[in-house]
Amino acid sequence: xxxxxxxxxxxxxxxxxxxxxxxxxxxxxxxxxxxxxxxxxxxxxxxxxxxxxxxxxxxxxxxxxxxxxxxxxxxxxxxxxxxxxxxxxxxxxxxxxxxxxxxxxxxxxxxxxxxxxxxxxxxxxxxxxxxxxxxxxxxxxxxxxxxxxxxxxxxxxxxxxxxxxxxxxxxxxxxxxxxxxxxxxxxxxxxxxxxxxxxxxxxxxxxxx
Amino acid sequence: xxxxxxxxxxxxxxxxxxxxxxxxxxxxxxxxxxxxxxxxxxxxxxxxxxxxxxxxxxxxxxxxxxxxxxxxxxxxxxxxxxxxxxxxxxxxxxxxxxxxxxxxxxxxxxxxxxxxxxxxxxxxxxxxxxxxxxxxxxxxxxxxxxxxxxxxxxxxxxxxxxxxxxxxxxxxxxxxxxxxxxxxxxxxxxxxxxxxxxxxxxxxxxxxx
Amino acid sequence: xxxxxxxxxxxxxxxxxxxxxxxxxxxxxxxxxxxxxxxxxxxxxxxxxxxxxxxxxxxxxxxxxxxxxxxxxxxxxxxxxxxxxxxxxxxxxxxxxxxxxxxxxxxxxxxxxxxxxxxxxxxxxxxxxxxxxxxxxxxxxxxxxxxxxxxxxxxxxxxxxxxxxxxxxxxxxxxxxxxxxxxxxxxxxxxxxxxxxxxxxxxxxxxxx
Amino acid sequence: xxxxxxxxxxxxxxxxxxxxxxxxxxxxxxxxxxxxxxxxxxxxxxxxxxxxxxxxxxxxxxxxxxxxxxxxxxxxxxxxxxxxxxxxxxxxxxxxxxxxxxxxxxxxxxxxxxxxxxxxxxxxxxxxxxxxxxxxxxxxxxxxxxxxxxxxxxxxxxxxxxxxxxxxxxxxxxxxxxxxxxxxxxxxxxxxxxxxxxxxxxxxxxxxx
DNA sequence: AATGAATGAGAGTTCATTCAT
DNA sequence: TATGAATGAACTCTCATTCAT
Numbered sequence: 001x002x003x004x005x006x007x008x009x010x011x012x013x014x015x016x017x018x019x020x021x022x023x024x025x026x027x028x029x030x031x032x033x034x035x036x037x038x039x040x041x042x043x044x045x046x047x048x049x050x051x052x053x054x055x056x057x058x059x060x061x062x063x064x065x066x067x068x069x070x071x072x073x074x075x076x077x078x079x080x081x082x083x084x085x086x087x088x089x090x091x092x093x094x095x096x097x098x099x100x101x102x103x104x105x106x107x108x109x110x111x112x113x114x115x116x117x118x119x120x121x122x123x124x125x126x127x128x129x130x131x132x133x134x135x136x137x138x139x140x141x142x143x144x145x146x147x148x149x150x151x152x153x154x155x156x157x158x159x160x161x162x163x164x165x166x167x168x169x170x171x172x173x174x175x176x177x178x179x180x181x182x183x184x185x186x187x188x189x190x191x192x193x194x195x196x197x198x199x200x201x202x203x204x205x206x207x208x209x
Numbered sequence: 210x211x212x213x214x215x216x217x218x219x220x221x222x223x224x225x226x227x228x229x230x231x232x233x234x235x236x237x238x239x240x241x242x243x244x245x246x247x248x249x250x251x252x253x254x255x256x257x258x259x260x261x262x263x264x265x266x267x268x269x270x271x272x273x274x275x276x277x278x279x280x281x282x283x284x285x286x287x288x289x290x291x292x293x294x295x296x297x298x299x300x301x302x303x304x305x306x307x308x309x310x311x312x313x314x315x316x317x318x319x320x321x322x323x324x325x326x327x328x329x330x331x332x333x334x335x336x337x338x339x340x341x342x343x344x345x346x347x348x349x350x351x352x353x354x355x356x357x358x359x360x361x362x363x364x365x366x367x368x369x370x371x372x373x374x375x376x377x378x379x380x381x382x383x384x385x386x387x388x389x390x391x392x393x394x395x396x397x398x399x400x401x402x403x404x405x406x407x408x409x410x411x412x413x414x415x416x417x418x
Numbered sequence: 419x420x421x422x423x424x425x426x427x428x429x430x431x432x433x434x435x436x437x438x439x440x441x442x443x444x445x446x447x448x449x450x451x452x453x454x455x456x457x458x459x460x461x462x463x464x465x466x467x468x469x470x471x472x473x474x475x476x477x478x479x480x481x482x483x484x485x486x487x488x489x490x491x492x493x494x495x496x497x498x499x500x501x502x503x504x505x506x507x508x509x510x511x512x513x514x515x516x517x518x519x520x521x522x523x524x525x526x527x528x529x530x531x532x533x534x535x536x537x538x539x540x541x542x543x544x545x546x547x548x549x550x551x552x553x554x555x556x557x558x559x560x561x562x563x564x565x566x567x568x569x570x571x572x573x574x575x576x577x578x579x580x581x582x583x584x585x586x587x588x589x590x591x592x593x594x595x596x597x598x599x600x601x602x603x604x605x606x607x608x609x610x611x612x613x614x615x616x617x618x619x620x621x622x623x624x625x626x627x
Numbered sequence: 628x629x630x631x632x633x634x635x636x637x638x639x640x641x642x643x644x645x646x647x648x649x650x651x652x653x654x655x656x657x658x659x660x661x662x663x664x665x666x667x668x669x670x671x672x673x674x675x676x677x678x679x680x681x682x683x684x685x686x687x688x689x690x691x692x693x694x695x696x697x698x699x700x701x702x703x704x705x706x707x708x709x710x711x712x713x714x715x716x717x718x719x720x721x722x723x724x725x726x727x728x729x730x731x732x733x734x735x736x737x738x739x740x741x742x743x744x745x746x747x748x749x750x751x752x753x754x755x756x757x758x759x760x761x762x763x764x765x766x767x768x769x770x771x772x773x774x775x776x777x778x779x780x781x782x783x784x785x786x787x788x789x790x791x792x793x794x795x796x797x798x799x800x801x802x803x804x805x806x807x808x809x810x811x812x813x814x815x816x817x818x819x820x821x822x823x824x825x826x827x828x829x830x831x832x833x834x835x836x
Numbered sequence: 837a838a839t840g841a842a843t844g845a846g847a848g849t850t851c852a853t854t855c856a857t
Numbered sequence: 858t859a860t861g862a863a864t865g866a867a868c869t870c871t872c873a874t875t876c877a878t
Contacts, residue, residue, distance in 0.1 A: 013837090014837095015837075017837070017838095018837070021837080021838085037332040038332075039248045039332070042871085042872065042873085043872075043873060043874085044872075044873090052838080052839090053838055053839040053840060054839080054840060054841095054874095055838070055839055055840060055841095055874095055875085055876085056837075056838055056839075057873095057874095058873095058874070058875080059837065059838075063873080063874080064872095064873065064874095093409075094409065094410065115331075116331070116332070119328060119331055120331075120332055122324075122325070122328055122329075123246040123247075123248070123249075123325070123329055123332075130388070133380075133383075137384075144409075151411070152410065153409040153410055153411070154409055154410070154411050156400070157396075157400040160381065160385075160392070160396075160397055160400040160401065161400070161404065161409060163377075163380050163381050163384045163385075164377040164380070164381060164400075164401055164404060166380055167376035167377040167378070167379055167380030167381065168372075168373040168374075168376040168377055169376070170376055170380065171342075171372050171373070171375055171376030171379065172369065172372050172373060172376065174342075175346070175372045176369075176372075179339070183369070187366075187369075188369055191365070191366040191369040191370070191373075192369065192373055195370065195373065195405075195408065196404075196408055196409050196410075197408045197409070197410050198407060198408040198410065199404065199405055199406045199407040199408040200302075200303065200353075200362040200363055200370060200405050200406070201303065201361065201362055201363070201405075201406050201407065202360070202362070202363050222861095222862080223860095223861070223862090224857090224860095224861075224862070226856090226857090226861095226862065226863090227861080227862060227863095230862075230863085251846085251847070251848085252847085252848065252849085253847090253848090261863075261864090262863060262864045262865060263849095263864080263865065263866095264849090264850080264851080264863070264864055264865060264866095265862075265863055265864075266849095267848095267849070267850075267851095268861090268862065268863075272848080272849080273847095273848065273849095431858095432858095433858080435858075435859095436858070439858085439859085455750040456750075457666040457750070460850085460851065460852085461851075461852060461853085462851075462852090470859080470860090471859055471860040471861060472853095472860080472861060472862095473853095473854085473855085473859070473860055473861060473862095474858080474859055474860075475852095475853095476852095476853070476854080477858070477859075481852080481853080482851095482852065482853095511827075512827065512828065533749075534749070534750070537746060537749055538749075538750055540742075540743070540746055540747075541664040541665075541666070541667075541743070541747055541750075548806070551798075551801075555802070562827075569829070570828065571827040571828055571829070572827055572828070572829050574818070575814075575818040578799065578803075578810070578814075578815055578818040578819065579818070579822065579827060581795075581798050581799050581802045581803075582795040582798070582799060582819055582822065583795075584798055585794035585795040585796070585797055585798030585799065586790075586791040586792075586794040586795055587794070588794055588798065589760075589790050589791070589793055589794030589797065590787065590790050590791060590794065592760075593764070593790045594787075594790075597757075601787070605784075605787075606787055609783070609784040609787045609788070610787065610791055613788065613791065613823075613826065614822075614826055614827050614828075615826045615827070615828050616825060616826040616828065617822065617823055617824045617825040617826040618720075618721065618771075618780040618781055618788065618823050618824070619721065619779065619780055619781070619823075619824050619825065620778070620780070620781050640840095640841080641839095641840070641841090642839095642840075642841070642878090644840095644841065644842090644877090644878090645840080645841060645842095648841075648842085669867085669868070669869085670868085670869065670870085671868085671869090679842075679843090680842060680843045680844060681843080681844065681845095681870095682842070682843055682844060682845095682870090682871080682872080683841075683842055683843075684870090685869095685870065685871075685872095686840090686841065686842075690869080690870080691869070691870095
C-alpha cells in the first residue's frame with residue numbers, strides 16, 4: 001500500500017477477486033455520478049452497471065458518501081498527475097501555465113464527467129471541494145512565487161493571481177473542453193498566455209498613464 | 210403586461226395577501242437552498258421558515274424544481290443589476306472590469322448563498338446554469354469588442370478573454386467573498402486590473418521575445 | 419318543491435342568481451365525473467368548468483360525496499323518465515320490454531357518461547348503487563307479475579327474470595350504446611324480444627337430433 | 628419459460644422467500660381492494676395485512692396500478708378456469724349455459740370481492756375492464772355459433788345473444804351470489820335455462836286470453 | 837466474498853374543506 | 858352570495874442500508 005495515499009477507508013479487498021470487484025464498482029460509479037449527478041445516482045444503479053450484487057457494494061465502501069469522496073480524490077489526483085509533468089519542461093512560468101492549460105483542456109475533453117463530479121462535491125462533501133481548489137490554488141501560488149524569485153513574474157499578490165489563473169482555467173476547460181470544441185486547446189492556451197504575459201491592452205510601451 | 214419580466218409560471222397571486230405569501234416563500238427558499246442545498250432542502254422546511262402551511266407552497270409554485278428555477282433566474286438578475294451600473298462610469302474597459310469585480314465581490318459578501326444556488330443549477334437545472342454563464346460571458350465579450358473598437362484592448366479572441374475574465378471573477382468571488390475576507394474587494398480588483406492591463410511579467414518594454 | 423323528491427340536502431338557492439350557479443355546478447359535475455371518474459375528478463375542476471369560484475361550491479353542496487349522490491339520483495331518474503312512457507303503449511309485455519330496451523339504448527347513446535357515474539356509485543356510495551338497481555329490478559318484476567296475471571308470461575321466478583332482463587339491458591346498452599353502434603337500437607331490441615318470446619332454441623318440439 | 632403465464636411485469640422473485648412475500652402481498656391486496664375499493668385501499672394497508680414492510684411492496688410491483696392490473700387479470704383467469712370445465716360435459720348448449728351460470732354463482736359466493744375488483748377496473752384500468760368483458764362475450768358467442776352449427780340454437784345475432792347472456796349472468800351473480808342467497812344457484816340457473824330454451828311466454832300458440 | 841430480499845424514514849405532491857374578505 | 862387564499866392530512870414512491878443465506 002503506498003504511504004502517501006494510505007486511505008482511512010479500510011474495506012480494502014484481500015483477494016484478487018475482491019480487487020476486481022472494487023475496481024468495477026469505482027468505474028461504474030464514475031459513469032453513474034458523471035451522468036446522473038450524486039443525488040440522482042443510486043447504489044443499485046452503480047452495482048447494476050458494475051455487474052455485481054447490491055449488497056456487495058458495502059463490502060468495499062462504507063456509504064454512498066464515502067464512495068463519492070474516494071472518487072473526488074481520485075479524479076483530483078488524476079488531473080494533477082496529468083498536468084504536473086508538462087509544467088516542468090517549460091522555459092518560463094508563463095509558458096508553463098500555457099502548457100498546463102493546454103494539458104488540462106485535453107484531459108477534460110477525455111473526462112467530461114470531471115466537472116459534474118468535482119463541482120458537485122461543493123454540495124455533497126464541501127471539504128473535498130475546498131480541499132481540491134485550495135490545494136490547486138496553493139500549487140499555482142508556489143509556482144508563481146518561485147518564478148518571482150527568478151524574476152520571471154511580478155511577486156505581489158501571488159495568491160490573487162493564483163486564484164485568477166485557476167478560475168480562468170476552470171471556466172475555459174468548461175467552455176472549450178466540455179461544452180464545445182470550437183477552438184483547439186492550443187489556441188485557447190496561447191491566448192491566455194499572451195494575456196498573462198502582457199495583458200489585454202495593446203502597444204504597452206507607448207501608453208502614457 | 211411588462212415584457213421584461215413576464216413569467217410563464219402562472220400561479221400569480223391575485224390579492225395582496227397572496228403576494229405577501231409568495232414573497233415569504235421565495236425568501237425562505239433562498240435561505241433554505243443556500244444553507245442546505247437543493248436536495249437537502251425540503252418544501253416543508255421552506256414553508257416552516259416562511260410561516261405558512263405546507264400546501265400553500267403549491268398555491269404559488271408548481272414544484273420544487275420550478276421554485277428553484279425561479280430563484281436562479283432571480284439571483285442571476287440581481288447580480289447583473291448590481292454590477293451593470295458601475296460598468297458605465299469607468300474611464301476605460303480595464304477600469305470597468307475592475308469596478309465590476311469590486312462590485313461583484315461586495316455583492317457576494319452580502320449574498321453568500323448565491324454560489325450554492327447558481328452552481329447547484331448545474332445539477333438541478335442545467336439549462337439555467339448554462340444560460341447564466343453563457344449570458345454573462347457574452348455580455349463581457351460584447352464589452353471587450355466595443356472596447357477593441359475604441360482601441361482600448363486587443364480585439365482578438367474576445368470570447369476566450371471573456372470566459373477567462375468571468376472565471377477569474379467567479380473564483381475570486383468565491384475565495385475573497387465567500388470563503389474569507391482577508392483582502393478588501395478593492396485590493397483584489399486592483400490586482401486583477403493590473404494583470405489585465407499589462408500582464409504578470411515585469412518590465413514589459415525591455416523584454417526581448 | 420316537489421313532494422316526492424324533497425331532498426335532505428338543504429342548501430337550496432334562494433335567488434335566481436343562486437339557482438343559476440347551482441345548475442352550472444351540476445352540469446359541470448356531470449361532465450367532470452363522466453370524463454374523469456369520481457376520484458380523479460376534483461372540486462376545483464368542476465368549479466373551473468362551471469366558471470365559478472372554488473368556494474362557491476360549498477354554498478350549494480355539503481361535500482363532493484353529496485354532489486355525487488345528487489347526480490346519481492338525478493341520472494337514475496332521468497333514465498326512468500325516458501324509458502317509462504314507452505312501456506305503457508306496448509300491446510304486450512314482451513313488446514314493452516322491447517320498446518324499453520330500444521329507448522334505453524337510445525338514451526345511453528346521448529348520455530354515455532351514465533355508466534361511469536352510476537357504476538362508480540358501487541364504490542363511492544354503495545347505497546345509491548343498490549337503490550338504483552334494486553328499484554329498477556323491482557319495477558321490472560312488477561311489470562312481469564302484472565303481465566303474468568294477464569296470462570302474457572309465465573309467473574314463476576319473476577324476480578330472477580327481472581334481474582336477467584335488467585342484466586341484458588345494461589350490458590347491451592354498454593356494448594351497443596357506449597362502446598360501439600354497429601347495430602341499431604331497434605335491431606338489438608328485436609333480437610332480445612325474440613329471445614324473451616320463444617328462447618334460443620329453434621322449432622320447439624319438432625327437433626330431431 | 629411457460630408460455631401461458633409469462634408476465635411482462637418483471638420484478639419476479641428469485642428465491643423462495645421472495646415468492647412467499649409476493650404471494651402474501653397479492654393475497655392481502657385482494658382483501659384490501661375487495662373491502663375498500665381501489666382508491667380507499669392504500670399500499671401501507673396492504674403491506675400491513677401482508678405483514679411485510681412498506682418498501683417490500685415495490686420489490687415486487689411497480690405501482691399500485693400495476694398490482695391492480697395483475698389482480699384483475701388473475702381474477703378474470705380464475706373465473707374462467709372455474710367455469711370452463713363444466714361447460715364441456717353438458718348435453719346441449721342450453722344445458723351448458725345453465726351449468727356455467729350455476730358454477731359462476733357458486734364461485735362468486737366464495738369470492739365476493741370479485742365484483743368490486745373487476746368493476747372498478749372500469750375506472751382504474753379501462754383496458755383490463757374492456758378486455759375482461761369483451762373476451763368473455765366472445766367466448767360465449769363462439770359457443771353459440773358452434774351450437775348453431777349443430778342445430779341446437781338459432782344462429783342469428785350470436786353477438787347480441789352473447790352479451791345478453793353475459794349480462795344476465797353478471798347481474799344474477801351480483802343479486803344471488805353477492806347481495807343475497809335467497810335462492811340456490813341451481814334454482815336460478817334452471818330458471819334462466821328455461822328462459823333460454825323457450826322464452827318467457829307460456830304455451831306458445833295455444834294461449835287463450 | 838457474494839447475494840438479493842427486507843426495511844422504513846422521508847420525500848414531493850394533491851385536494852377536500854374552511855374562512856376572512 | 859361570491860371569492861380565492863390557506864390549511865394539513867394522507868397518499869404513493871424512493872433508496873441507502875442491513876442482514877440472513
